[in-house]
Amino acid sequence: MxxxxxxxxxxxxxxxxxxxxxxxxxxxxxxxxxxxxxxxxxxxxxxxxxxxxxxxxxxxxxxxxxxxxxxxxxxxxxxxxxxxxxxxxxxxxxxxxxxxxxxxxxxxxxxxxxxxxxxxxxxxxxxxxxxxxxxxxxxxxxxxxxxxxxxxxxxxxxYNKEDYIEVLANSMKKHLEGKKFDHLLFSYHGVPERHIRKSDVTKSHCKIDGSCCKNASKAHEFCYRHQCFEVTRLVGEKLELAEGTFSTSFQSRLGFDPWLQPYTDRTIERFGKKGVKNMAIATPAFVSDCLETLEEIAMEGEEIFHEMGGENFTTIPCLNDxxxxxxxxxxxxxxxxxx
Structure with missing residues (x-):
């Protein structure tokens, strides 16, 4: 064949x-x-x-x-x-x-x-x-x-393959070299919360309550939320990032139903209001840069950050080629x- x-x-x-x-x-x-x-x-x-x-x-x-x-x-x-x-x-x-x-x-x-x-x-x-x-x-x-x-x-x-995490971490490290950042935000494309529950093969594990993604379950094989948080955790460990200097958020919501939180735009706004002056942002739900990374994050996100008093906003490219x-x-x- x-x-x-x-x-x-x-x-x-x-x-x-x-x-x-x-x-x-x-x-x-x-x-x-x-x-x-x-x-x-x-x-x-x-x-x-x-x-x-x-x-x-x-x-x-x-x-x-x-x-x-x-x-x-x-x-x-x-x-x-x-x-x-x-x-x-x-x-x-x-x-x-x-x-x-x-x-x-x-x-x-x-x-x-x-x-x-x-x-x-x-x-x-x-x-x-x-x-x-x-x-x-x-x-x-x-x-x-x-x-x-x-x-x-x-x-x-x-998302959790060791060689993928190493490649992703190496790429982020390369693009952060020489850049000042007080906080590194991992922004993933959002989905409605009901998608998480629909994908739960156990029909009972996913509560979206802050703890279910951390507790071992067969549901994790198809749980987008767990997999996003896991990428953040694994890359954070690989880059030896200090606790509190990196976090996860979700972008691109549509309509009025509850979507995965925290929302990226509000998170950027919150950090700016808190006095964070130097921020970096990565988008590991995408392997190729696109509208959601080049316009929503690199343009709109930076504008929000500057409006809230932030100074340096570094957008990390996707893996691309x-x-x-x-x-x-x-x-x-x-x-x-x-x-």
Missing amino acids: KKGVLLVNLGSPDSPTPKDVKKYLGEFLMDERVIDIPTIARAALVKGIILKTRPKQSAAAYQKIWWDEGSPLIVLSERLQSKVQRKVDFPVALAMRYGSMTIKKGLQELVDKGVSEVLLFPLYPQFAMATTETITVLTEELRHAYFPNLKIESFPAF DQEWVDLLAKWINNWAKA
């Missing part, structure tokens, strides 16, 4: 125009694992409310961060794919969960190259309904409908191929 790999990231509009952003947001927000409410209610919310106002606002945000080569997330993902491809001896394709670079196209590219066994690699360190799960579910639907003879295996969440990250991905892929 000829092997191949499909790297999958989130996706991006084709351009930073309201028309293309509206199309992208429509696909993204109508995903039942992103906004997990009944279809009729989801359609009323997305098509009746959000898509009437949000595309213009989001397009303006995309325009701030758009590169000459295109969407930063797409460009950086393509650079990563290209570098990984040079380190393995079989096809490595790239797809996005949303947008024009579809998973179906990615699978077809591999099949056209004679691939019959695929390693599906969601580019998310932590498991979540709205990221890893929606990729694996859609891929299985596509396999059943279009590629019935294709064997597909999914790479699991890698860092060579250590490339080498690690290639190692994992080659190990899979040999198994």
Whole structure:
């Protein structure tokens, strides 16, 4: 059986125009694992409310961060794919969960190259309904409908793998070198609290009460909240950060339901008000810089911090196409191929 790999990231509009952003947001927000409410209610919310106002606002945000080569997330993902491809001896394709670079196209590219066994690699360190799960579910639907003879295996969440933590810590250390910071904030993309409970395989462990994430449980295999806090803890240990000098927060909430807390924007505001003058922020839920890191954190977050009296705000880039990250991905892929 000829092997191949499909790297999958989130996706991006084709351009930073309201028309293309509206199309992208429509696909993204109508995903039942992103906004997990009944279809009729989801359609009323997305098509009746959000898509009437949000595309213009989001397009303006995309325009701030758009590169000459295109969407930063797409460009950086393509650079990563290209570098990984040079380190393995079989096809490595790239797809996005949303947008024009579809998973179906990615699978077809591999099949056209004679691939019959695929390693599906969601580019998310932590498991979540709205990221890893929606990729694996859609891929299985596509396999059943279009590629019935294709064997597909999914790479699991890698948030606590020792070699990943080392690569992440090394990258953060490199970008913090020579920078002043009194507090290091680990900001992760937020999800509604109900997603955590829905992903609880025990149906009883996740209380989101401050203690359940620390107590051993089978639920942790699919608990996004636990996995985020665990990345913060492990990287903090690796960097030998003193207690109280680093913490975790969650960004990008939508709607009025309770989302994971503390919220990043309010956390930045609070530290500024407390008199913290030098702050650094990392975004380990993403492996590639994107709208949420380049605009929401590096622009909006810094603006909030300065408004509250802060002085130095350091945004740590994602792993992107860092060579250590490339080498690690290639190692994992080659190990899979040999198994």
